[in-house]
Amino acid sequence: MPLPALFRDALRVPVIGSPMFLVSFPPLVTALCKAGVVGTFPHVNARPSAQLDAWLSDIAAELVAHRAAHPGAVVAPHGVNLVVHKSNPRFEPDLDIVVQHRVPFVITCLGHPGRVVDAVHSYGGTVFCDVTSADHARKSMDAGVDGLICVGAGAGGHASAQSSFSLVREIRRFWEGCLVLGGAINDGWQIRAAEVLGADLAYVGTRFLATQESNAQADYKQMVVDSTVADLVYTDRLSGVHANFLRASLQRHGIDVSQLPPKRPDMSSLADHGAKLWKDLWSAGHGVATIDDVPTVATLVDRMVDEYRQACALPPSPAVAR
Ligand SMILES: Cc1cc2nc3c(=O)[nH]c(=O)nc-3n(C[C@H](O)[C@H](O)[C@H](O)COP(=O)(O)O)c2cc1C
Numbered sequence: 490m491p492l493p494a495l496f497r498d499a500l501r502v503p504v505i506g507s508p509m510f511l512v513s514f515p516p517l518v519t520a521l522c523k524a525g526v527v528g529t530f531p532h533v534n535a536r537p538s539a540q541l542d543a544w545l546s547d548i549a550a551e552l553v554a555h556r557a558a559h560p561g562a563v564v565a566p567h568g569v570n571l572v573v574h575k576s577n578p579r580f581e582p583d584l585d586i587v588v589q590h591r592v593p594f595v596i597t598c599l600g601h602p603g604r605v606v607d608a609v610h611s612y613g614g615t616v617f618c619d620v621t622s623a624d625h626a627r628k629s630m631d632a633g634v635d636g637l638i639c640v641g642a643g644a645g646g647h648a649s650a651q652s653s654f655s656l657v658r659e660i661r662r663f664w665e666g667c668l669v670l671g672g673a674i675n676d677g678w679q680i681r682a683a684e685v686l687g688a689d690l691a692y693v694g695t696r697f698l699a700t701q702e703s704n705a706q707a708d709y710k711q712m713v714v715d716s717t718v719a720d721l722v723y724t725d726r727l728s729g730v731h732a733n734f735l736r737a738s739l740q741r742h743g744i745d746v747s748q749l750p751p752k753r754p755d756m757s758s759l760a761d762h763g764a765k766l767w768k769d770l771w772s773a774g775h776g777v778a779t780i781d782d783v784p785t786v787a788t789l790v791d792r793m794v795d796e797y798r799q800a801c802a803l804p805p806s807p808a809v810a811r
Pocket residue numbers: 507508509510511512531570598619640643644645646647671672673674692693694695696698772773774775776
């Protein structure tokens with residue numbers, strides 16, 4: 490399956506650190522790239538647009554300096570996640586900034602990626618589109634994207650209810666291009682499993698949320714460590730789209746999702762609880778089941794590399810008759 494040239498021989502383990510609202514800030518992005526996996530952030534984490542401009546300059550400069558100081562190191566490319574939605578007033582100005590900085594990797598979500606593909610391809614950049622279902626994948630592939638990102642059940646943030654096993658194989662029936670799989674991938678065994686399933690790269694969010702360099706508050710990271718899957722709530726009553734949340738963060742604000750109206754036109758009743766979605770009401774995926782520390786990104790990626798190598802060396806099952 491075609492891996493874009495940007496990622497060929499460019500990573501220590503086939504992983505993209507996925508963009509996370511209020512969590513992926515430049516320290517996490519650069520730590521991921523320096524550790525040898527792709528570092529990304531949502532453009533809206535930088536507020537206002539002038540800050541996006543500054544962040545992109547700083548990230549590029551830091552990575553150039555790191556490459557110069559460590560000529561033998563694998564330093565991965567960085568990327569930006571753009572919300573391509575008509576209601577997003579920052580889309581056009583921020584796309585211009587992305588083009589000015591010739592950002593090597595762009596992830597689109599929530600809208601047709603065509604405009605971004607044209608703009609980013611004009612300077613040789615790579616564009617992946619985040620899709621939530623096979624139907625969505627079919628619509629996006631005609632736009633000329635270089636890869637599709639699908640996120641299966643159990644993911645942090647907005648998550649589909651479809652199992653990764655089903656989703657990847659369904660998309661692979663019609664998409665031969667680069668495919669990325671996300672959803673509860675924390676370790677090298679799972680990264681290898683994603684490849685065996687038919688993905689080229691793994692998309693990892695929640696696991697990187699609980700690292701030293703992430704911008705999540707200390708209690709948020711600790712809650713991820715302390716939680717099990719039974720401590721998550723999968724609901725559309727907070728954002729209007731199904732997402733996984735840490736129940737304890739809702740309880741702190743007296744929110745019981747079963748008491749909220751089924752379809753929420755806005756966030757007004759949350760304001761009654763004095764809580765802001767994502768900032769105070771925290772999301773995490775089924776990955777919480779195997780997260781029990783808050784290491785540095787470098788330590789975590791070293792661990793993933795070891796596990797991935799072990800998983801790649803697995804022999805076929807002894808159950809198979811020779
Ligand atoms: C706290 C949090 C915030 C997120 N914010 C965004 C976002 O702003 N844009 C986006 O495309 N995906 C966002 N996601 C989804 C991730 O990019 C990714 O799809 C997901 O984390 C992968 O599943 P995992 O968390 O189980 O590893 C977010 C996820 C989390 C946990």
